[in-house]
Amino acid sequence: MSPIKTTSYKQLDVDYLIEELTIPEKISLLAGKDFWHTVPIPRLGVPSIRVSDGPNGIRGTKFFNGVPSNCFPCGTGLAATFNKDLLVEAGELMGKEAKMKGASVILGPTCNIVRSPLGGRSFESYSEDPLLSGIAASSVVKGIQNEKVVACLKHFVCNDQEDERKNVDTLLTDRAFREVYLKPFQIAIRDVNPKALMTSYNKVNGEHVSQSTAILQDILRKEFKYDGTIMSDWFGTYSIKESLDAGLNLEMPGPTRFRQAIQTLHAVQANQISESVIDENVRYVLNLVNEGLKAEIPDDVVESANEDPAAGELLRKVGDESIVLLKNEGNILPLSKSAVKGQEKIAVIGPNVKAAQDSGGGSASLAARYKITPWEGIKNKIAEGGNTVTLDYALGAFLDRNLPDVGSILIAEDGEAGIDARFYKHPPGYKGDRFLLETYKLSTSQIFLSDFKSERLEPNDILFYADLTGTFVPDETAEYEFGASCLGTAQVFVDDVLVADNKTKQTKGDAFFLGMGTREERGSIQLEKGKSYNVRVEFGSAPTYTLPDGPVEAGGVYFGIRIKSPAEVEINKAVALAKTVDKVVIVAGLSKEWESEGFDRPDMEIPGYTNQLIEEIVKVNPNVIVVNQSGSPVTFPWLDKVPALVHAWFGGNELGNTIADVLFGDHNPSGKLSMTFPKRLQDNPSYINFGATNGRVWYGEDVYVGYKYYDKVGLEPLFPFGYGLSYTSFKFDDLVVKSNEENVNVTVNVTNTGKLEGAEVVQIYIQAENPIVNRPVKELKDFAKVNLLAGESKSVELEFSIKEATSYWNGSKHSWQSDKDTYKVLVGTSSADIELVGTFTTHSTFNWTGV
Template identity: 70%
Template sequence: MTPSVKQPVPKELDIEYLIEQLTIEEKVSLLAGKDFWHTQNIDRLNIPSVRVSDGPNGIRGTKFFNSVPSNCFPCGTGLAATFNKEVLLQAGELMGKEAKMKGAHVILGPTCNIVRSPLGGRAFESYSEDPVLSGHAAANVVKGIQNQNVVACLKHFVANDQEHERKAVDEIMTERALREIYLKPFHIAMRDAYPKALMTAYNKINGVHVSQNKKILQDLLRGEWGYTGTVMSDWHGVYSTKESLDAGLNLEMPGPTRFRQQVPTLHAIQTNEIHTDVIDDNARAILRLVNESLKAGIPDDVIESPNPTKEASDLLRKAGDESIVLLKNENNILPLSKTAVKGQEKIAVIGPNAKAAQDSGGGSASLNAAYKITPYEGIESKIIEGGNSVSLDYSLGAFLDRNLPDVGNTLINEEGKKGITAKFYKQAPGAADREHFETFTLSTSKIFLSDYKSKHLKPGQLLFYADFHGIYIPDETGDYEFGASCLGTAQLFVDDELVVDNKTKQVKGDAFFLGLGTREERGVKKLEKGKKYNIRVEFGSSPTFTLNKAALEGGGVFFGIRMISTAEAAIAKAVAVAKEADKVILVVGISKEWESEGFDRPTMDIPGATNELVDAITAVNKNVIVVNQSGSPVTLPWINKVQGFVQAWYGGNELGNTIADVLFGDYNPSGKLSMTFPKRLQDNPSYLNFASTHGQVLYGEDIYVGYRYYEKVGVEPLFPFGYGLSYTTFELKDLVVEYDQEIINAKVSVVNTGKVDGAEVVQLYVSQVNPSINRPVKELKDFGKVFVKAGETKTLELSVSVKEATSFWNGYKNKWQSEKGKYKISVGNSSDNITLEDEFETSKTYFWLGL
């Protein structure tokens, strides 16, 4: 018999032909993933597999462990703070290019859920509290991705706004809130960019999980919006077989399937519990996804590669520069000078984030960044440019780490470079004739082996062992704390002395994805400055775990080292440094350990002793600038004590350079807040109704999310939505509104009245003069950004359809309603600074549906 030869995949599948040719078993197999990152292929009919990849902060590829380095973009709330549609488009295009380099046909992003509360664990991953800003941001990123013939998978549809009980929580909300706030970003992105794939949310809405909600997936998405793209689940976000298929959840991810197994699914089909037309319709959607993926032209044997180009770094820096928001600048303390005016000048750089690179929040958005510039490194490079007439001093000041810090960039590996040597074995430590089969060099001591595979292990073999080695050289003599948490077992040795035992007695903690691992066990040993110490961690994979036999595949281990110091001692050292400085840059905030997928923040406060640090520094030095890194608001009780305040988000690879660009004036800040910063958590509209209570959460604030609430009830925030300062001044004038019953065009002149070139964001809000129902004071409807040289004037034009500008959701009619009457157009450079107004009037009331 002549062996069959695999035929080349055609440029486009004939979907209806394949529907006729596929067996019912093959159709069912298409409706769930093959593995964690791939759809099922059918070689008999030349139907290829589609590869997907996280995510919203950059393209990780198909590996958590020892992944190919990636470019990390500023977080979603930072990208939205650019208010620059063109930069968002360019970011999407770069994501699309890099997806091809990772062999990915589909990017699992962007995320356009609403930042309902500052406490939301994935708030950083979304764009804004405002649905219009969120929608335009998502639409432009989607356009950019799909310009590269890569599929964008918009997520999480809909209202995945908290992490607490995210797979179980039932979100109780009005249809009006669902339509006007939570669905609106998806509505805009569908209308303007049409993402070819959509990912459902984990949660329920009004009693039904979204992934099996026919009202949302069939009636609204497919029927009302006319969507023909592919709908996939979030990972393990399927809760039924029949209901999810009937609702049009085309693809269960990841594989292998939990709910669409051959025997029970075929039985349901044979007994007419599931109609064959339902199977065909879902299979068609998978084949449409394959056709869209074929357009990328990615070869089957692609080898994942990074993108270490200047063009990529330049765009990441541009996006980062534009994302940073200057919120306070008393006495023009900023920008700083790279050169001393009179003699030598000293700048102290202090804070837990100064020498840490907070590139992204945690969870599926995090990745192995190709490089990371810390704020201290960025600032230092500016001083070097200036000729070193300004000197730098540094102090940690306060601890931020939830667990002991990553030492991947501190240890020295067997090659004499920074990093960790990892050696893998088939037998446990101490075994006779222990067989070593693989060695890696790692850049992190936070080692997640959930997807570790080796040709030296049998298929499905999860039991293995690894030793992680490195040399540690202390900067100071003193007592040092060593820690290790694991999903498996781990023991940490210093010069062969057991210091941490997380093997013989394990206690459940919150380590690893969704808190499946142990707590961090710690031990103490005195070390001498400059001496070399051999650090070894002996790890056993997930089958050795004593607490949970259902651990994630190979498991993992996190370990860290830190000199023991009290908060008081760390602050005292920082105060001594600050006393000697002319100016102090305090780099504070939170990190992916505190803001992450899998859990929500317990409070809006910065953890640890940061507030005490700021109070102590401002008591001895009046020239203090605070740089805050977080993906969402934090409490700032000391804001009136500092002269400068900069919101820098999680800034991706170039975070240190972008912070320094703004601090030293190489970039004139132009970012605007993508969400309101309240004075305290209690002022936030979701305060009484955030997190799950016995499986439910009431969206009691209804449509009054963010600035809509603060303006309606007259609560003054700390910093309003859309706010941000510049090193120059702008005037908006000569507003001209053209209205033709379908489109509103507004032209405004932007004058740079200062001495520095810069960019200004113009925001257009609309309000109804005498509404028949309760409506917000005003709502953002469009925005634009324009660069204007000092002394010059440019005209910016904004445009919005009348129906989008005027409509609210009528719950009685179950339609959008554009009401006859007068409307006010308000134009300004933030939600609280409206400088130009005009009116228009509609001549009739009408109702509408669709996009």
């Protein structure tokens, strides 16, 4: 047999391989080998390549006890930077870290549309606007692929809610499909050609996307000219023949559920599936392997964390630029690090002060290499000022849906923070040797064991037990709650006293991001301040689960501890503190327990008693700055009563430092909202059509998503799309608009008229003066971020396609259409704040394909 032909990257000769591979070998390539790898063919030198989540950072191949990663700000935060070059840098860092985890394919970015504030994965996407979504995705993909790593753009398409996500039928007009939901993918394919694309779980207009010939072949392959590999979302394949005929090249994960050798070979032999269809799908899988080989990752790579300080510096820069200043009455911000007269007192209050809300939940979540809490960031900033400002803290209100992770609170046997974990073959009380399997020191009490392995267990044996232990020292004498939810069974003991029982009484709940586990069971016990207590959790894996339809994975357990205190007590403590200080910083919002893959939010409210806390504090201290952390909008019923509001998203590793940078003016805020914040949920255009009804969801707002709806009906939002304040001021003038048959060229002068260096985003919207069809009032068509010293002026020039700027989808002609008309060029700082207006004219109406 002749050797495989290679290139400088040791590329596979795909044509040669398709000739040499047997049909069973070809079929084996059409699904993953396991959760993270493609199938190798050693006989012909075809290697396996590795994929890894993701959108917020590169997890690697382990859910349990994996190598920690750097966590990036969430997708909506990345887009809020409105900084194309910075997002390329972020993508390059993702690419570098993928190689350190041995992954040549990153499962991201996510560029679905933030259709509703309630979407569980809204934080993971970029924007309500298709152009901003497409440009943000293109920038991140470009950075990833600059490192020769494959970016897998997802989830194609209309995966904009979690409710019944695997079976929901998304119903929408062809125009909305094209102009809003396909558009971000089309932009990224046109501009950077991501080498892989992941299909969504849902149906579109009656057919699952992963087996839709109309979408995957007619639109994606033929119209968009896409030549990359198409893979399913995990367990998002629903057929053998239909998915192969449609060109779903790779079923993930493995081992296959649908493309088993016997059944698929039988369908080929029966001429139900053409061998040419098999070959074509294999070609794209081998192309993906070739693209993966370009990263030149050694076969024996050992996953490692990126501890380069430059990574943290970039994450801090991205986080700084993502933060949006929404209100700043009386210039209460920035705060001073040092008191000018005497000693200034600041209280930092709220459930997110000493918690690090680095990301939303689900597959985008990961074990961050480190996390800076807002308390740590603010405390360190005060230290820079010589500690002439004093800080005090109060919790004020609980946020946790379940009891909080105590990995950083418990003390392990080595005297450091952590949890000792011992895994056994036999349960506690076993009369004989329990047979120790493995020992670990863990940094979290949220333990998901889907990929737990032990060489001392038989293959496929998922029955085992674990004792999880640590010492707890209370901060105050009080009653404390202990609790656990699980995939399996769990009991929590304090000094050998059973306190919480999730073994003999179990109730179905939504623990774990796929909603497979039990409800958290709690118990309480009185503890004394400063005394050491031994905490032990006895866990049994999935086969011990007592409820029907139990998990097939090895299981997992989440356990936590919290002081048991009535809400009014915690609020009163915070109010008493607020009375004694000059200024109050409240850090509040959501967490990954409330905003996550697997479920949608029930409403836009901040859960618990946070809003009541803020209302009570502003009664006793008018100098309140609220920092909100969430990946999508929440309501602010107290907004008129507080002078300052900062929106900080889920901020990744550096979230505490970035919040402090903005609060104290070391970074002048320049972020802009990547979606509209409505005054109330009922104002959102998707309000009456969000979520599944009898397995269907109707996108009734059509093309009027986000700001396009608010413009159309004349409804004022709380904060408009693209909005964000600065500590300085800017002026736009000298607008010049030029056009030809191909492009529109816009030049505008931007001046920093304030006293501080800062950055402003020039946003360009287009409006048809005499539309012959119902169109949005205006649509974002380009943007640029410009940094200016105090008093400095710069000329900003942007050029974009006249066809892209003026066209809409004409369903009757099945093409894009640009009408003869005069178009306004609206230049502003948000969708609602237009500073300058120019015009250009087109002289004919024409139709085109969109590429």
